[in-house]
Amino acid sequence: MGLVSAKEMLNKAVAGGYAVGHFNINNLEWTKAILQTAQELQSPVILGVSEGAAKYMCGYTTVASMVKAMLEELNITVPVALHLDHGTYEGAKKAIAAGFSSIQYDGGHAPIEENLQKTAEFVKICEEKGLSLEAEVGSIGGEEDGVIGAGELADPVQCKTIADLGITMLAAGIGNIHGKYPANWQGLNFEVLSQIHNACSGKPLVLHGGTGIPADMVKKAISLGVAKVNVNTECQLAFAAATRKYIEEGKDEQGKGYDPRKLLAPGFQAIKDTVKEKMELFGSIGKA
Numbered sequence: 626m627g628l629v630s631a632k633e634m635l636n637k638a639v640a641g642g643y644a645v646g647h648f649n650i651n652n653l654e655w656t657k658a659i660l661q662t663a664q665e666l667q668s669p670v671i672l673g674v675s676e677g678a679a680k681y682m683c684g685y686t687t688v689a690s691m692v693k694a695m696l697e698e699l700n701i702t703v704p705v706a707l708h709l710d711h712g713t714y715e716g717a718k719k720a721i722a723a724g725f726s727s728i729q730y731d732g733g734h735a736p737i738e739e740n741l742q743k744t745a746e747f748v749k750i751c752e753e754k755g756l757s758l759e760a761e762v763g764s765i766g767g768e769e770d771g772v773i774g775a776g777e778l779a780d781p782v783q784c785k786t787i788a789d790l791g792i793t794m795l796a797a798g799i800g801n802i803h804g805k806y807p808a809n810w811q812g813l814n815f816e817v818l819s820q821i822h823n824a825c826s827g828k829p830l831v832l833h834g835g836t837g838i839p840a841d842m843v844k845k846a847i848s849l850g851v852a853k854v855n856v857n858t859e860c861q862l863a864f865a866a867a868t869r870k871y872i873e874e875g876k877d878e879q880g881k882g883y884d885p886r887k888l889l890a891p892g893f894q895a896i897k898d899t900v901k902e903k904m905e906l907f908g909s910i911g912k913a
């Protein structure tokens with residue numbers, strides 16, 4: 626199966642009371658680890674690509690070509706969406722042209738009028754091409770590709786206005802932030818989440834900054850309409866810790882331990898383990 630839009634998998638998730646994981650990719654190992662885990666566990670999956678990561682991987686066309694080829698050569702049969710994470714107006718157009726199957730146009734930092742107008746433009750484009758579209762209201766706290774926001778709460782009225790444009794899913798701040806959570810974090814605001822869920826008539830909601838949110842809070846958020854959970858930092862931390870351990874144990878200096886296929890293997894496995902743990906938590910296993 627080639628790339629698919631995230632629309633069907635997310636609408637199914639809302640109906641089934643579970644969420645699909647969005648895992649950011651950074652290179653071939655990351656992509657292979659996530660795809661293989663999804664296939665082994667028969668889970669739908671969303672591969673997220675930030676603009677910074679796309680640039681790092683030589684551009685949208687390189688990323689789309691690699692992912693499409695991997696689906697074929699790894700015999701991946703579960704639904705896979707290739708999604709632009711926090712896309713700018715220009716970046717979203719480029720990702721669409723390169724063959725991404727899902728787009729986030731993040732107008733959360735722009736004035737609401739501009740966000741609405743540009744989101745509406747992408748609704749039209751994505752409908753024509755059969756792509757899924759994620760919109761964002763308000764900014765999600767923390768740092769993502771150098772953009773810093775501060776744990777905001779979205780306005781449910783604005784959420785409804787943007788949801789009614791015909792988007793597929795909506796990212797709205799409910800106290801979540803990107804990166805590691807500070808010790809004095811207040812937790813997710815379920816009252817605001819419920820208001821947004823009701824205002825948007827059950828449209829799939831997206832929880833950004835999935836790393837470090839306690840499991841019970843994630844489950845409660847899913848029960849209140851969150852159908853897509855973005856995970857990035859957690860895979861990075863797991864990869865770094867496993868790679869550090871390998872080198873600190875001196876394994877790169879034993880035999881051919883310097884071979885990148887050996888050197889990167891513990892980190893690869895750590896990503897797989899993290900993805901599996903998240904899919905268990907989100908309830909997406911066996912839902913392909």
Ligand SMILES: [Zn+2]
Nearest residue numbers: 769833834855
């Ligand atoms: Zn995000």
